[in-house]
Amino acid sequence: MIDSSDYVVVGAGLAGAATAWQLAARGHQVTLLERDVPAAHDGSSHGSARIFRYAYPDPFYTRAVLESKGLWDVLAQEAGTQLITTTGAVDYGPERNPAQLAEVLAGVGIDHELLSAAEARQRWPQIAFDTGVLWHPGAGVIDAETAVNAMVALAVRNGAEVLTGWNLASVERTGEGYRLFSSAGDALDAGNVVISAGGWLPGLLESLPLPAAFLAGLPRITVRQEQAFHFRYRDGKAWPTFIHKTAGIQAYGLPGGRDAGFEGQKVAEYNGGRLVPSAVEQTGVVDPANRGRMVEYVRRYLPGLDPEPYAETTCLFTNTPTEDFVIDRADNLTILSPCSGHGAKFAPLIGQWAADLATGSGTVPGRFRTATAPALTNWNGTP
Incomplete structure (x- = not known):
């Protein structure tokens, strides 16, 4: 039967x-x-590290994050465990438009600040900011x-x-x-x-x-085998999550949590991996060219990290246009x-x-x- x-x-x-x-x-x-x-x-x-953030250029998604947060709180209470660790987030780069993000957050009532690059470097000297910065303290890391x-x-x-x-x-x-x-x-x-x-x-x-x-x-649904790299902290400073969009690369990072022994920041290039027909064809092998791009990125923009990754992994992104x-x-x-x-x-x-x-x-x-x-x-x- x-x-x-x-x-x-x-x-x-x-x-x-x-x-x-x-x-x-x-x-x-x-x-x-x-x-x-x-x-x-x-x-x-x-794994233990996914970004939780409110900053979106589209108010629809920011409002949806606010609604989702209420459900995360219910889930954490019913499960009796912490699921989101608050770290705050910084958004910056010539193609990220922090001022637009700040306008959206203001419209939804999310606490935030707009900082100059110099002000942000003073607060987070471990990051070489190249533009003004949006900071919103309510962001954090989800233990997926x-x-x-x-x-x-x-x-x-x-x-x-x-x-x-x-x-x-x-x-x-x-x-x-x-x-x-x-x-x-x-x-x-x-x-x-x-x-x-x-x-x-x-x-x-x-x-x-x-x-x-x-x-x-x-819509056309595509799958990428992405890769993420963990870089050790040079000091004990607290790191926020970040999204940086500049010419030629879009990078993001977050505290890596237990994924790599709580020793460093998880850094990756958004949609930097190769396309695969579906998850069945993933190899789990890190692309050395992508590793090289991220090492160079860390050398240039993240002076608070050792630029040699001490751990790395692949993951899947399923995308719509x-x-x-x-x-x-x-x-x-x-x-x-x-x-x-x-x-x-x-x-x-x-x-x-x-x-x-x-x-x-x-x-x-x-x-x-x-x-x-x-x-x-x-x-x-x-x-």
Whole structure:
């Protein structure tokens, strides 16, 4: 006899775990499927260091961060653990436009300061600022892996079942429901399915029973194998997170946390990795050219760091052309892709939106239903 569930969520990264948590908390029967383990190392939600920030050039996202923060606080309280460490954030560079970001933060009521480059260098001598700087103290670092495990635990506490080592191969329609098949030949019936497969999504889309018009309306989803490097602190100064956009490179950094022994800053080039057809084709091998660019970047702009990386890793970015998310539904099958390297901070809110859409109890912003409604705006995004 084949087991069944009212709601099956595929993928136990941040978005999938958040969706399972939200659905189970509402009393629904939920099964969470994960090809490996929650927050698996070869996915996009592993480790202890993701940026939490309010600074966006688009007020929509800043307001969404504010809403998401309330849900993060609920999650931390229910899980009994700290998930966000406050560090503050600095945004700068000739293509980052700190004044525009400050205007957005002012409109939403987020505490911030605009500093000259000299003022910022006096406050953070470990960073060689090349323009004026936006500082907002409420930013910080998300412990992604702990957050995933907390949401999975709360989902289980509310009755959800979690199946690990369950690699989805295909989905078939069965009357008004679906039958999911694993690569090992297991099967599971579902009334509703949420696909939150991260970098594996492009390879799964054609195996899903979705209308041709729906598939044609989805944005092009690409996957990059990114790399991040950890550089040791030269002194004990406290580091903020940062985003720096200048000609030829867009870099970001944050305290690396336990990912590399709390010894340094995690620094990476945004969308600096190579394109892969899907996560299946990732190699986990760091690109030496990218390493060289980041070493040179640290030498030039981050004098407070030893310019030789002491640890490095690869990760996956799943991107859309507008850098908006995909949260859309056809029949009882929901596609969920918190894309473009900036979705972690929205995880609890994305889970709420996805649960609303999957159950029909609410709506999601039209810009995310790209297969059925046009995106409202484009935005100049960063991770």
